[in-house]
Amino acid sequence: MSKRKHSKEFKLRLLKEHAENGVSFYQLEKDNNLSFGMVRHWFAAYRAYGEAGLICSNSMLCRYSAELKRRVVEEYVAGGISTLDLAHKYGIRAENTVSKWVRQYNVHEELTDSRPEKGEYLMVKNNKPRKTTRDERIRIVEYCIANANNYSLAAKEFDCSYGQVYFWVKKYEEKGIEGLCDRRGRSKPANELTELEKLQAENRLLKAQAKQQQMEIDFLKKLDAVERR
The missing domain is CATH 1.10.10 (Arc Repressor Mutant, subunit A)
Incomplete structure (x- = not known):
């Protein structure tokens, strides 16, 4: 080959x-x-x-902490998610990277940092989850969708974890605006959202989706131009 x-x-x-x-x-x-x-x-x-x-290159992108490796492996071992889905969820460049960590875990090999931490990583592998309001989650999902579901970019922009962004986008895709409401005893329950608030948020997210679709159209046009050279 x-x-x-x-x-x-x-x-x-x-x-x-x-x-x-x-x-x-x-x-x-x-x-x-x-x-x-x-x-x-x-x-x-x-x-x-x-x-x-x-x-x-891999050296520029593929820097994974021991903590991230353990979190990914533990999620895989718990069941219900494939190595490919885990790679997508955590922004891991290759599915077989997750498989390698699982094999290391199964033979009791220690999961260590891929490389010493030097300077600012390009991506946001180690961003910590943080508490957010409903409005923040809507803005984050809006930004992520408008940027072609680039979870890493959204996590960097809003200083939250990659996994949080991924989770919120999927919740929105499954349940709409209600999926972005925290039902764990907040002072303003999800069912207190006014119809106007829902309509305004849905309108913003629909505009973000339209922007993403236009980006995809522009992307295909760009590829067509490359092929005609």
Whole structure:
């Protein structure tokens, strides 16, 4: 299989074939003489980091703390979530990275920091969860959706954890605005939201979704332009 470097445009073209035409990762790898799992790896990197994930090296992006590794492994062992979903949830660039941590755990190998902490990480792997108001959660989800569900970017912008952003977006997708209301004894219960508040919040989030859709259209146009060169 080929060991050559591939351009961002080449990677985006293959991801477009997968997204638009349903071409499997395996078929794309076979047709382009790529190593098994390479296109899936690019897909995970793009989903987690956007275009930066297709051009930055592992050493720039893949810095994981021992605490994060243990949290991911414990969630996997508890059941109910796949290694791929965990990779997406925590912004881990490759699914097999999670599988590797699970194997280490199963043979009682200590999970340690991937690299010494030097300077500011590009992503927000170690951001701590924090308490938020309902309005904050709405703003965070609005921002995340408007930026192509870039959970890391939203976590950095609002100084919260990646996992929190992921959870809130999924809750909104499942239950709408009500999914962003904390029902654990806050002073203003979720059912006290006025109809006007709900309509205003839904309108903001619908605008964010429209922005994301336009970004996707622009993205496809950009890929078409690259292919015509």
